[in-house]
Amino acid sequence: MxxxxxxxxxxxxxxxxxxxxxxxxxxxxxxxxxxxxxxxxxxxxxxxxxxxxxxxxxxxxxxxxxxxxxxxxxxxxGKESLSDCPRRGRPKLCVNEHTIASIKKDIDEDPHISVRELKRHQWPFVWYSSYHHK
Incomplete structure (x- = not known):
C-alpha cells in the first residue's frame, strides 16, 4: 500500500x-x-x-x-492569475437585504410607482410581486 x-x-x-x-x-x-x-x-x-x-x-x-x-x-x-476573468455581457445582479430595503424605501416614498418605472430607473431585476404599503 x-x-x-x-x-x-x-x-x-x-x-x-x-x-x-x-x-x-x-x-x-x-x-x-x-x-x-x-x-x-x-x-x-x-x-x-x-x-x-x-x-x-x-x-x-x-x-x-x-x-x-x-x-x-x-x-x-502564461496565465498566472487564479481568478476568473471578467465575462462579457450584463453582470449578474445582486439581490440582498440592502437592495430590497432600497426598493421598499422607493415604494414607501411613492406608493403609486409602477414596476415599469422601478425597472427603468434603477432596479432592472424587479419583477411583479406583491408588496403591501403599510
Missing part, C-alpha cells in the same frame, strides 16, 4: 492511497485547486496525472477533468 504525503495551505496530512483528504467541500476551494494545477503545470506534469491526483485527494469535491484541462491550457499560455 502506497503512502502519500500532501501539504496544502490549510493542513499537512499523511493518508493512505484512496482515502480522501477533504471531507468538507469548503476545505479545498476553487482557488486551492487552481493553485495546485498551476504548480503542477510548472513541474510539467500531464493533465491526466494532475486530474488523477485531484480525484484521489478530493474525491467528489474535485473539479472535473475538463476544468483541469482548461486551467492547464490557460497556465501553459
Amino acid at each position: 502506497k503512502i502519500f504525503h500532501y501539504h496544502y495551505p490549510f493542513y499537512d496530512v499523511t493518508k493512505t492511497c484512496g482515502e480522501q483528504l477533504c471531507s468538507n467541500q469548503d476545505e479545498f476551494t476553487k482557488e486551492n485547486m487552481r493553485f495546485y494545477i498551476f504548480m503542477r503545470c510548472k513541474l510539467d506534469e500531464s493533465t491526466k496525472l494532475i486530474d488523477q491526483t485531484l480525484q484521489t485527494v478530493c474525491g467528489d469535491c474535485a473539479c472535473s477533468y475538463q476544468t483541469v484541462r482548461l486551467w492547464v491550457k490557460e497556465f501553459n499560455k
Whole structure:
C-alpha cells in the first residue's frame, strides 16, 4: 500500500492511497485547486496525472477533468492569475437585504410607482410581486 504525503495551505496530512483528504467541500476551494494545477503545470506534469491526483485527494469535491484541462491550457499560455476573468455581457445582479430595503424605501416614498418605472430607473431585476404599503 502506497503512502502519500500532501501539504496544502490549510493542513499537512499523511493518508493512505484512496482515502480522501477533504471531507468538507469548503476545505479545498476553487482557488486551492487552481493553485495546485498551476504548480503542477510548472513541474510539467500531464493533465491526466494532475486530474488523477485531484480525484484521489478530493474525491467528489474535485473539479472535473475538463476544468483541469482548461486551467492547464490557460497556465501553459502564461496565465498566472487564479481568478476568473471578467465575462462579457450584463453582470449578474445582486439581490440582498440592502437592495430590497432600497426598493421598499422607493415604494414607501411613492406608493403609486409602477414596476415599469422601478425597472427603468434603477432596479432592472424587479419583477411583479406583491408588496403591501403599510
